[in-house]
Amino acid sequence: MLVAAAVCPCPPLLVPDVAAGAAPELAAARAACTDALGVLAAARPDRLVVVGPAEQSGRGPHPEGTRGSFRGFGVDLAVRLGGNGNGDGRGDSGAASERELPPSLAVAAWLLERTGWSDAPIEGLGVGEPLEAERCIQTGRDIVAQADRVALLVMGDASACRTLKAPGYLDERAAPFDAEVARALGAADVAAVKALDAELAYELKASGRGPWQVLAGAAEGAGLGGALLYEDAPYGVGYVVATWS
Secondary structure (H helix, E strand, O other): EEEOOOOOOOOOOHHHHHHHHHHHEEEHHHHHHHHHHHHHHHHHEEEEEEEEEEEEHHHHEEEOOOOOEEEHOOOOEEEHHHHOOOOOOOOOOOOOOOOOOOOOHHHHHHHHHHOOOOOOOOEEEEEEEOOOOOHHHHHHHHHHHHOOOOEEEEEOOOOOOOOOOOOOOOOOOHHHHHHHHHHHHHHOOOOHHHHHOHHHHHHHHOOOOOHHHHHHHHOOOOOOOEEEEEOOOOHHEEEEEEEEE
C-alpha cells in the first residue's frame, strides 16, 4: 500500500556543486524537496522506491547501494542510492548494481544523502520515455503490492519549452500543460495524472510523465491528499515539488 509520495524535479543543477555560481537560483526548489522528503519519513514506510526517467542504459531496477555520479556534468561528485549515505561513493553493497544510476536517480540519491535518509530500505527504478501510460500505471500497482507500507520518491521535470531559451525552445502548449501537471500533482488527482497525454508530454520534453503515471498506479485506492510545495520554470523548464500523504 502506498502511504506517501514526494514528487521532485531532477535537473542536475539542483546539486549546488553542479550549479556552481547559479546554485542560489534553485535554493527554493531545494528547500521544497527537503520538506517533501520529510513527509516521506513521517509516514514511516517499510520501503522507499525512487522512480525517475532514464535512457536505455539506466532503465529497470537499481538496488540499494547502486552508485551514481555527476562526472558527466563536469563535477567529480559521487553518490550512492542508500547505504552509508556518506556521499563519497566508497561504500560497498553486495546487491549493488554494476550499472551507474541514471542522472535522475543520482539527483534523488543526492537529495536522500543530504537529508540523511535512514528510514527505510531503498530501491531505484529507471523508467524509459517510450513506456506507455498503461504500463507505467501497472508498474505502480506492482510496486505497492510488494510491501505493506511503501513510499515513493518520484523524480521528473515538466515541459522544457516554456521560454525562447529553454532546451526545447518556446511552445505555447507548454504553460497550460505544466499548469495542469502542477494542479493534478498538488491535488493528488490520480485520474488526471493517469490521463496526461503521453505524446504531448514527449513533444514538450516533459521527462516526468512516465514516473508520475507510475505514481498514479501506485496511489489507486490509497485515498491520499496532495500538497503543492513549489512550482516554477527557471531556465524555461517546469519544476514541480508536491507531496501525497
